[in-house]
Amino acid sequence: MMDYRRFGRTELQMSVLSCGTMRCLDSQDQMTSTIAHALKHGINHLETANGYGESEQFLGNTLKSLDRDRFILTTKICPTPDLKEFRSQLQQSFDRLQVDHLDCLALHGVNTFDHLDWIQNGCMEIVQDYVKAGKINHIGFSTHGSLELIQATIATDWFSFINLHYGIFFRRNEPAIVQATDRDMGIFIISPGDKGGLLYTPPDKLARDCAPLTPLAANYRFLLSDNRIHTLSVGPANPNEWIQPLDSIQALDEERQIFDRLDDVLETSLGNDRCSQCYLCLPCPEDINIPEVLRLRNLAITYDMDAFGKFRYGMFENAGHWFPGRKANHCTDCGDCLPRCPETLNIPDLLRDTHNRLTGKPRRRLWQS
Ligand code: SF4
Ligand code: SF4
Structure with missing residues (x-):
């Protein structure tokens, strides 16, 4: 094609x-x-x-x-x-x-x-x-x-x-x-x-x-x-x-078909809950790295990349400037981020959902563990 x-x-x-x-x-x-x-x-x-x-x-x-x-x-x-x-x-x-x-x-x-x-x-x-x-x-x-x-x-x-x-x-x-x-x-x-x-x-x-x-x-x-x-x-x-x-x-065509398929699955699996990674919601007063948290959610739900999600989510608050931001459970429902999200996502709900899915043993960077 x-x-x-x-x-x-x-x-x-x-x-x-x-x-x-x-x-x-x-x-x-x-x-x-x-x-x-x-x-x-x-x-x-x-x-x-x-x-x-x-x-x-x-x-x-x-x-x-x-x-x-x-x-x-x-x-x-x-x-x-x-x-x-x-x-x-x-x-x-x-x-x-x-x-x-x-x-x-x-x-x-x-x-x-x-x-x-x-x-x-x-x-x-x-x-x-x-x-x-x-x-x-x-x-x-x-x-x-x-x-x-x-x-x-x-x-x-x-x-x-x-x-x-x-x-x-x-x-x-x-x-x-x-x-x-x-x-x-x-x-x-x-x-x-x-x-x-x-x-x-x-x-x-x-x-x-x-x-x-x-x-x-x-x-x-x-x-x-x-x-x-x-x-x-x-x-x-x-x-x-x-x-x-x-x-x-x-x-090239075969590669494009693969990339298109990955995008299609992302679209259909997440429906109206898909974070488009625009980063417009930041900053969060609680220093939650909203786009990165929701990227991990996107991947876990779409491609069953739960293990990857848990691995990276566990690094929040444990890897300093190597992986900045706090975990999603610090959300206070202040609502600051909501009007900035072009996808009109219910960000606090999605953060809670992500925290529940991906919470596991805290992880440090490889040489710190
Ligand atoms: S609603 Fe939660 S995620 Fe959004 S800005 Fe407030 S604390 Fe941060
Ligand atoms: S503004 Fe909405 S779509 Fe954009 S990164 Fe933040 S949560 Fe995702």
Whole structure:
């Protein structure tokens, strides 16, 4: 099952794999079957560029028969000093794609400071005209440029997403990831399989070093275990080339299913008594560590982690600053915490319940017992 992430402040819910169409250039059939395979597997972000030969035309012909809300569409246009040429390319992309609006338009290949100047000196104004006309929803940029250029481009605050190189074998752009995250930008990684190290055909040594993962899966997992990263570009030339990328996120999918199951059980076991661990109830005048007490209750009830609960609960008042706070039976029902709890929990009742469940022999820290 495909996973989806919020693409920064665009608020788009984007699949973690994106379908780049720069290699579907041989025929209309090739494009249509590759896109159909992507959509069937839950990939909802389709990406092209004005400069990718017939890609936009083929993609547009494919999209004609699809509901517009089934996909998020991005195309990219290179900035040019000639604004007439830029405007004409932008219009050409719309004509080829045959859509009334683009979800995302990226200024393509902001690779030099000249490119940034051209954007500032007119290209952005043209793009903004399209935004005002409701034809472009979000503006971003793609780059193969230096970190300094990327940081300067992000700092303009003109862009709500970025398409850049980053991965396990290329970490130079990490400060740009930090900067883009601070601005709540969507973060889209350029081709981690191919441009990230030719990982579809790795050398034996690299394959051994990545075992039990494949090098491709290792790079995908490196990237997707980082919540700052939202989506990775895959550029299959045909449906068969989806196999490796989709297999590579299979383990991630299994992990996510486990985490979802743990969350679901927590929700259903505790119902309206679930402490969400927001910590807003503190401070308690009796110095009860309410969230930690209720976390132990959550775990004991949900997952039968009574032994763990008793072990940790027994440390209150016995482990000093290593495990601060007093036991739940010191609650005086003063009610101070109640209005601060967004879950409207009956905190004193839950504290008493926890104390009854988890009281046992007092415990000190390991080397004190
Ligand atoms: S009601 Fe109990 S837990 Fe809440 S603030 Fe008062 S003493 Fe602390
Ligand atoms: S305010 Fe309520 S939900 Fe939040 S930590 Fe305290 S008891 Fe739990």
